[in-house]
Amino acid sequence: MSAADPVGSLSRRRLLVGAGALGLLSACGGGGGGSTTAPPPAPGAPGAFPLTVEHSKGATEIASAPQRVVTVGFSDQDPVLAMGVRPVAVTDWYGDHPHATWPWAQDELGDAQPAVLNRGAFTGTPDYRYEEIAALAPDLIVGLYTSMDDTQFQTLSRIAPTVGPPAGYPEWGAPWQEYTRLAGRALGAPERAEELIAGIDAQLAATRAAHPEFAGRTAVVAERFEPGSSFVRSPGDPRSQLVTALGFTIPPEIVEVAGELDGGTLSDERMALLDRDVLIWNTGFSPEVRAQVEAAPLYSQLQVVRDGRAVFVDDPLVSAAWTWGTVLSLPTVIDALAGQLAGALA
Template sequence: MGTLTPTRPVGPDSDLTRRRLLLGAGAVTAWGVLSGCATTGGTDPARPAAAPNRVEHLRGVTEVPADPQRVVTVGYSDQDAVLALGVRPVAVTDWYGDYPYAVWPWAQQALGDAKPTVLNKGQFTGTPDYRYEQIAALRPDLILGLYTSMSEDEYRKLSAIAPTVGPPKGYPEFAAPWEAVTRLAGQALGRTDAAEKAVAGVKDKVEATRRAHPEFAGRTALVAERFQPGASFVRSPGDPRSQLLTGLGFVVPDDIPALQGQNDGAPVSDEQMRLLDRDVLLWNIGSKPSNRAIIEKLPLYPLLNVVKAGRSIFVEDPLVSGAWTWGTVLSLPTVVDALAAKIAPTLAR
């Protein structure tokens, strides 16, 4: 596997090989007329039924038709935010997991009997690979790219097909909190009330778990994974996995040199493994539980105080690990209780 790129979402066993974008601007522009195919009839009573919705995001401001019906999601986990708001996309982007229609169990009820096109089934590369021709053929009236990176050129090509909303403004790509992603989806879909309700429900659950475990407050914690020999990939404080720990009361330290200035994390060599020695060390390895044996055989691993204290915790359940990695408004309820149940006994020792 190649060198990990911290500003990209790292899925299990990713080779992170950047793919070339094959479609020229001229071919995409030819599809630009499709952006006028949206239906109307907005869901916000404060706005005239046919009024477009102005949505601000990282790449600018987009006028979205009221009540878009044919929504395509090109972000790796965007389908969750859309489904949470009662909209079933016509196409989604596959991250990992090998579930039907790229929808994990926590979101399958919201999907219902819909059968969205999967734009890149089984071909996750760790970097966006926008299928412009395939997207255009679907005749979308809205394209969402919330949990992804999107260059100006990519944004321009997608916008030539249909109104496109990029990642949330004010955050590095791949590092926007799940709340911001959900709210931006709500704005784009004209369902701001539903978005706020969904956010409040998850925040209430996280806060209730935090109150139930006062022993978490102020303790330092790190999230690590294993993707390549010779290094552990450590999640930065801004990564959604780390943000959940912060929500539970933990402090995710920012003093590891490799992580400074990184969006979602960076490799820390095995020779520097002592940098991982914190109150709690969580290994998110559900996509490949066999990595536990590799980690436990590393020379410095048994010398860490966190290991000696029994607070090096392996999250091996594929569903729990996946829900934590996705970090969405639909997935988080699956992981909050499970994480707390694994961590709490180790801090009681």
């Protein structure tokens, strides 16, 4: 993923930790702007704390209901807000929205004004600015949709108790349900997490029932970041996860291209691998690439294209909600995506 390609492969870059990162905590610089006053008390269930949360970096003890939560994952503000907790700081991913919070989460944000870390500085590699984080005086750091090595986790944990990504999944590859559950456990609201998950699962089940034609059909989720190649999403990527939740399957050949990452690059000479029951292009972040896709020499020869079964998700909000794939964004995209796919298969 690059700054110019905000939804490209996060996993293709390895994280580098600067020498002496552990020493940064001795000097605290200014925060990322915005409000640093304590938000209303966290709505954890009575008696929920103290608690211990397990994650990919180990186990973290949280002594009391957090009052000053900082999120360092690219989409972590969504599951945290969904639990009724307003962070004092969030991390910018992409898009120019108030407080790095997209429209689908603005109601949950309310009048809070969290500081924004890394505003406009997205490169595809997490950049934990320890001095800025420490200056916010957090009592909990949440890093779910991110990558975090042991040194980074230890450094963050010296600032405040830190919850890392879900255990048992590749980087960036946990289902949205697991990010939601982990946020719920960390914030003392596991029942709230399960209620929200059940609501979206019910919406997905109703959509599958309304569209039995989706069942068992093959689909490929593709994006375009540079001329001459496409990027195909693995089954573990949030975009593909939603497609499979609607009833489609991701072909094994695409799984091989992606490997253990969130996706893989496919040269235009291999475009035949895109010829499936439906081909879904995520282009809302850069609608102009559609012309580039359609100009590729082999593209017009694909049967899926000739039959009109290629779909371009070019609405910026729908595309972003699909890309984020969170407990708050998914309700925005399910019906819109299902409608486009039904039209393509009609």
